[in-house]
Amino acid sequence: MSETLCVLGLDAADYRLATRWQCSNLLLETSAELESISYSLDVPATLEVWPSIATGTPPAEHGVVLDSVGWDNTSGLNVLVRMAQLLPDAASERLAAAKERLDEGGFPYTDDPTVFDDGSVRNWPGVTPAHDWERESEWFEQATEGRMATTEFMRRYFGSTGSCLGWLAGQALSDVPIAGVHAHILDHAGHMYARRPAKLRTVYERIDALVGWLRSRVDRLVIVSDHGMQTTATDDPEPGVxxxxxxxxxxxPGPLPTDVLSVRPWLEDRIEADGEGTSDPTASVDAPREHLEDLGYL
Known part of the structure; x- marks a missing residue:
């Protein structure tokens, strides 16, 4: 039995839709609606909420924010940051560091401590380089512009999502105290199919089945989303927003966190402090070095 607390960040997983469509694997043993936060926009923004979940702090403190006036489509990554002078000094310094990373290519991310510092994390916006999300965003742009068939888009996306969930299952075998991964598929699918609920339901049901596979392979699982999605299925005023x-x-077991800023302390209360498997900082290899060099490994 693995004591690793596995955290699946499932972008835009809407509690109403998961409940309406009886996605039992997305709802696990206990579930609830989670209060999100808005900062640069009138609605929650992916890049701002995920680092808030991991750090337990609002965007003005962790420093990863959007520009409220719009997106820069020429960047290829569609990411801007708010002017540094709008933030407190400490946040401005972190924002400057995030901006340097953005200039180098990729989404910005915070330097603040996170719940994953003693564990492992992959593709978590605002916390790690989000290469999977970047690649998926390129696919989404191609699909929305008619340069990629929807069937090809979804085929690639399910493969990418499966890779993320497989990674999380593998981390449970490595006995880290906590592991987290972010998967973006329900966000892009929600934007794409907001007015076609039958198609969106199919995506939810397939992700529910994929999470069922993960659920059967890890002992401790948490699913959290950053926001939901307005759709015609839920009679929302702005489908696709x-x-x-x-x-x-x-x-x-026990009570659930009530809002995105309370997720980090809730997770920390449940992390096993054993640390077994992480005490030996030096790797050792039994094969002769010369043989490894001959194979091209070194």
């Missing part, structure tokens, strides 16, 4: 209806679900 982010909603406040985020989701939290878990196999863990």
């Amino acid at each position: 982010h909603s406040e209806h985020a989701l939290v679900a878990t196999t863990e």
Whole structure:
């Protein structure tokens, strides 16, 4: 039995839709609607909320924010940051560091401590380089512009999402205290199919089945989203726009966190402090070095 607390960040997983469509794996043993936050926009923004979940602090403190006037489509990454002088001094310094990373290519991310510092994390916006999300965003742009067939877009996306969930299952075998991964598929699918609920439901049901696979392979699982999605299925006024209806679900007993800023302390209360498997900082290899060099490994 693995004590690793596995955290699946499932972007735009809407509690109302998961409940309406009876996605039992997304809802796990206990689930609830999670209160999200808005900062640069009138609705929650992916790049701002995920580092807030990991750090337990609002965007003005962790320093990863959007520019409220719009997106820069010439960057290829569609990411801007708010002017540094609008933030407190400490946040401005962190924002400057994030801006340097943006100039080098890739989404900005915070230097602040996160819940994953003693564990492992992959593709978490605002916390790690989000190469999977960057690649998926390129696919989404091609699909929305008619340069990629929707069937090809979804085929690639399910493969990418499966890779993320497989990574999380693998981390549970490595006995880290906590592991987290972000998967973006329900966000892009929600934008794409906001007025076609039958198609969106199919995506939810397939992701539910994929999470079922993950659920059967890890002992402790938490699912959290950053926001929901307005759709015609839920009679929302602006289909395809982010909603406040985020989701939290878990196999863990006890009360659930109520908002995205309380997720980090809630997770930390449940992390096993054993640390077994992380005490030996030096790797050792039994094969002769000469043989490894002959093979081209070194």
